[in-house]
Amino acid sequence: MESFFFHLDRRRYKRTPLPLEEGNTLERVDVSSGVVYFRGSFPRGGATVPLRYRDRMGMMVLLSAGELKLQDRIGGGAHRIREGEAALLLSTRQDLEASFAPGSELFWLFVADFHLQRYLSGRDQEPIDQLYTMLQGESPLELLQLQRLDALSLYLIDRISEISDEEAMAGIRSEHRVNELLIHRLSLWERPRKDLTPRDRELAERARGILLERFADPPSIPELARLCATNDFRLKKLFKAAYGITIYDYIRRLRLEEANLLLRSEELSVGQIARRVGYRHQGHFSRLFFEHYGLYPKALAKKSSS
Numbered sequence: 001m002e003s004f005f006f007h008l009d010r011r012r013y014k015r016t017p018l019p020l021e022e023g024n025t026l027e028r029v030d031v032s033s034g035v036v037y038f039r040g041s042f043p044r045g046g047a048t049v050p051l052r053y054r055d056r057m058g059m060m061v062l063l064s065a066g067e068l069k070l071q072d073r074i075g076g077g078a079h080r081i082r083e084g085e086a087a088l089l090l091s092t093r094q095d096l097e098a099s100f101a102p103g104s105e106l107f108w109l110f111v112a113d114f115h116l117q118r119y120l121s122g123r124d125q126e127p128i129d130q131l132y133t134m135l136q137g138e139s140p141l142e143l144l145q146l147q148r149l150d151a152l153s154l155y156l157i158d159r160i161s162e163i164s165d166e167e168a169m170a171g172i173r174s175e176h177r178v179n180e181l182l183i184h185r186l187s188l189w190e191r192p193r194k195d196l197t198p199r200d201r202e203l204a205e206r207a208r209g210i211l212l213e214r215f216a217d218p219p220s221i222p223e224l225a226r227l228c229a230t231n232d233f234r235l236k237k238l239f240k241a242a243y244g245i246t247i248y249d250y251i252r253r254l255r256l257e258e259a260n261l262l263l264r265s266e267e268l269s270v271g272q273i274a275r276r277v278g279y280r281h282q283g284h285f286s287r288l289f290f291e292h293y294g295l296y297p298k299a300l301a302k303k304s305s306s
Contacts, residue, residue, distance in 0.1 A: 002053065003053060003054070003055055004036065004051070004053040004055045004057070004094070004110065005033055005034055005036065005055060005110075005112050006033055012032065012171045013029075013030065013031060013032075013165065013170045013171035013174060014029070014030040014165075015027055015028070015029050015165055016028045016029075016030070018038075018049070020042075020047055021044055021045060021047065022044065023043060023044030023045075024040075024041065024042045024043065024044050024045065024047055025039075025040060025041050025042075026038055026039075026040040026041075026042075026047070026049065027039050027040070029174070031171060031174045031175050031178055032115070032171060032175050033112075033115075034111065034112035034114050034115030035109075035110070035111055035112070035115055035175055035178055036109075036110045037107060037108060037109045037110065037160070037178070038106070038107070038108040038110075039106075039107055039108075039161055040100065040104065040105065040106050040108070041104075041105045042066065042100045042101070042102060042103060042104045042105070043102075043103060044102075045102045046099065046100055046101050046102050046104075047099075047100045048097055048098065048099045048100070049097075049098045049100070050096070050097055050098075051094050051095075051096040051097075051098060052094060052095050052096070053093070053094045054093045054094070055091075055092075055093075055094065055112060056091075056092045056112065056113040056135040056136070057090070057091055057094075057110050057111060057112050057113065057135070058088070058089070058090050058110075058111045058113075058116065058131050058135065059087075059088075059089040059090070059091065059108065059109065059110055059111075060086065060087070060088055060089075060108070060109040060111075060181070060182075060185055061081050061086070061087040061089070061106060061107075061108050061109075062086045062087075062106060062107045062108075062109075062149055062153055062154075062157060063081050063082065063083055063084070063085055063086075063087075063104065063105070063106045063149065064083070064084070064105045064106065064107075064149065064154065065083050065103055065104055065105040065106075066083055066100065066101045066102070066103045066104025066105060066106070067080060067081065067082050067083065067100075067101040067104060068080070068081045068098060068099070068100055068101070068104060068106060069081075069098075069099040069101075070089075070096055070097075070098055070099075070141065071096065071097040071099070072095070072096060072140050072141040073095040073096065073097065074093060074094075074095045074140035074141075075139075075140040075141055077141065079141070079143050081146070084148060084149050085146055085147070085148065085149060086146070086147050086148070086149045086150070086153060086185065087143060087145070087146050088143075088144045088145045088146075088185065088186075088189055089141060089142060089143050089144060090131065090134055090135055090139060090141075090142050090144060091139065091140060091141045091142070092135060092137065092138050092139050092140070093138075093140055094140070094141070095140070096141065107157045107160075107161070109178065109181065109182075111178075111182065113132055113135040113136070116128050116131060116132045116135070117132060120132060125191070125244055127186040127187070127189050127191065128182075128186060130191055131144075131186070144189065145188075145189050145190070147188060148261055150257070150260040150261050150263075150264070151260050151261065151263035151264045151300040151301075152184060152260050152263075152293055152295075152300055153181065153184065153185065154264070155295075155299070155300050156177065156180055156181045156184060157181070159177050159180075160174060160177045160178055160181065163177070184293075188257070190243070195241070196238070196241060196242055200238050200241075200242070201242060203228055203230060203235070203238055204238045204239050204241075204242035204243065205242075206227075206228050207224055207227075207228050207235060207238075207239055207247070208239070208242075208243065208250075210224060210227055210228075211224070211247070211250060211251060211254060212254065215251050215254040215255055215258070215277070215278065216255065216258075216276065216277055216278035217278060218251050218278075221235065221236065221247055224247070235247070252288065252292075253292070255277040255278050255279070256277075256288065256289055256292050256293070258276075258277045259273050259274070259276075259277045259285070259289065259297065260293070260300070262276065262277070263297055263300045263301050269301075270282060270285075270286070270297050270298055270301055273285075273297070274286075285297070286298070
């Protein structure tokens with residue numbers, strides 16, 4: 001099998017339309033030797049594209065419309081990604097059939113393990129380190145996480161896709177923006193922790209479940225500990241061990257992630273979104289959003305409604 005990567009000519013940045021039925025489009029963009037993305041739109045009907053390679057790669061599929069079915073001919077499994085979903089996958093060898101439903105629109109990012117290797121931190125709990133380590137094993141295709149597609153991801157996809165062949169330093173600009181998307185999506189990946197007892201993991205998961213339901217108006221930490229039948233000191237320690245984040249920071253992250261999703265709505269203002277996720281003051285919410293994502297919510301609201 002040939003490599004999926006290393007298809008660059010001397011320009012180091014290349015756009016290649018893939019042959020499809022007239023009216024459908026699927027463009028392959030080689031950003032660098034270890035980074036490739038597909039951008040596709042299928043208004044004229046469905047399409048099936050084979051992927052048969054032997055590369056260790058992470059994949060992110062972000063589907064804004066339609067449905068994608070990935071059939072793994074090596075492992076025998078299949079995964080469906082539907083409209084409004086973002087999937088994180090890994091694969092160490094590929095014999096895949098990608099079937100796009102009529103009306104599908106997607107962005108599909110492929111990142112080689114040697115690209116990730118450039119950014120390893122040496123810390124086991126870092127998401128890039130964990131993904132790279134998993135890619136050193138053997139897995140034809142594995143779905144690591146399926147989440148809702150958010151406004152910031154759509155904004156970053158547009159920023160990546162708007163770079164033209166003729167733009168100065170197109171490859172560097174594109175790789176930089178791809179890395180921004182990688183940082184964002186991997187920061188949402190909730191990785192399993194293996195150093196807790198079953199009882200401790202159950203307690204942490206119970207607390208997390210309560211916060212997922214009540215993050216806009218969460219219980220105090222002592223009240224949360226009471227609901228979990230423990231004390232607040234033990235709960236704070238176990239929660240940090242299980243999820244690598246404090247309870248307070250987890251609540252803030254849940255609020256900002258929900259706001260990020262709600263910014264795709266054309267019916268809600270930024271102030272209404274702030275109040276819905278638990279912030280009384282729009283200015284405070286906007287500052288926290290900027291600190292977390294690097295841009296203000298108004299930028300995403302304008303972009304997602306344009």
